[in-house]
Amino acid sequence: MFNQQTNLNQKTMKSPQGQKGPIFYCEDVSVQFDEIMALKNVQLTIERGEIIFVTGASGAGKTTLLKILSGLQDPTSGKIIRPDFFSSKKNLFISNVFQDLRLMGRYTCEENLMFAYDSSIYASKAEFNQDMNELARILGVKDRLHLKINDANGGLKQKIAIIRALLTRPDVLIADEPTSSLDIDNTRRLFDVLNLYNVKRGLTVIWATHNKEFIKSFTGRIIHLDNGRLVYSGK
Ligand SMILES: Nc1ncnc2c1ncn2[C@@H]1O[C@H](COP(=O)(O)OP(=O)(O)OP(=O)(O)O)[C@@H](O)[C@H]1O
Numbered sequence: 131m132f133n134q135q136t137n138l139n140q141k142t143m144k145s146p147q148g149q150k151g152p153i154f155y156c157e158d159v160s161v162q163f164d165e166i167m168a169l170k171n172v173q174l175t176i177e178r179g180e181i182i183f184v185t186g187a188s189g190a191g192k193t194t195l196l197k198i199l200s201g202l203q204d205p206t207s208g209k210i211i212r213p214d215f216f217s218s219k220k221n222l223f224i225s226n227v228f229q230d231l232r233l234m235g236r237y238t239c240e241e242n243l244m245f246a247y248d249s250s251i252y253a254s255k256a257e258f259n260q261d262m263n264e265l266a267r268i269l270g271v272k273d274r275l276h277l278k279i280n281d282a283n284g285g286l287k288q289k290i291a292i293i294r295a296l297l298t299r300p301d302v303l304i305a306d307e308p309t310s311s312l313d314i315d316n317t318r319r320l321f322d323v324l325n326l327y328n329v330k331r332g333l334t335v336i337w338a339t340h341n342k343e344f345i346k347s348f349t350g351r352i353i354h355l356d357n358g359r360l361v362y363s364g365k
């Protein structure tokens with residue numbers, strides 16, 4: 131499954147340490163906006179280390195579910211429980227990639243990535259740069275890091291948003307359809323990276339998409355929403 135080029139700074143990656151267990155429980159979660167029920171009585175458990183695709187037609191409730199999981203939206207009824215990060219009691223660190231990407235247009239791609247640097251999670255700036263360069267190389271954007279976001283095409287912007295999210299070394303990556311401008315080759319490179327982080331760091335991935343074609347190429351759980359209801363959860 132992994133791309134041959136994928137050799138991401140493996141020495142510095144945290145071991146998943148065999149940790150397992152639920153990281154999110156949705157208990158009978160409903161979300162109402164005026165007359166619209168965006169989510170209806172959703173029951174869902176997500177385990178650490180899962181790769182999940184959230185599918186469904188436009189308006190099915192994908193973004194609303196991701197916001198609930200991220201803590202950006204409260205349920206109208208029901209509960210979302212995010213247990214502490216197992217015995218370590220460390221808070222779960224979630225990184226989001228939104229549909230609108232939230233990049234800074236007047237800054238270069240590299241400057242946007244630099245915003246992910248945090249001295250408490252990297253032993254040195256050199257270690258951060260190593261991860262950044264490796265991700266940029268695998269995703270084929272290394273020679274375009276000097277471009278301003280305002281001059282970048284849609285695919286480059288999407289890759290930069292995803293690299294930035296991964297550089298924060300999250301426990302969970304929650305992404306809302308950020309691959310609409312990527313062709314299948316670039317999407318595969320991206321999923322090679324996500325799979326690598328999943329295996330080496332125990333990264334949990336929750337990924338909303340309309341695109342059934344590329345889901346077919348990857349292993350993971352599919353959660354299908356239909357008009358606010360969770361109607362399918364399985365491989
Ligand atoms: N802030 C809001 N105020 C009012 N209605 C909303 C709001 N957010 C979402 N909705 C409605 O809730 C329903 C679910 O929306 P949601 O954005 O979660 O769907 P989605 O599956 O992400 O759709 P898309 O594929 O178009 O992104 C839709 O009918 C939408 O119009």
Ligand SMILES: [Mg+2]
Pocket residue numbers: 192193194306
């Ligand atoms: Mg959406």
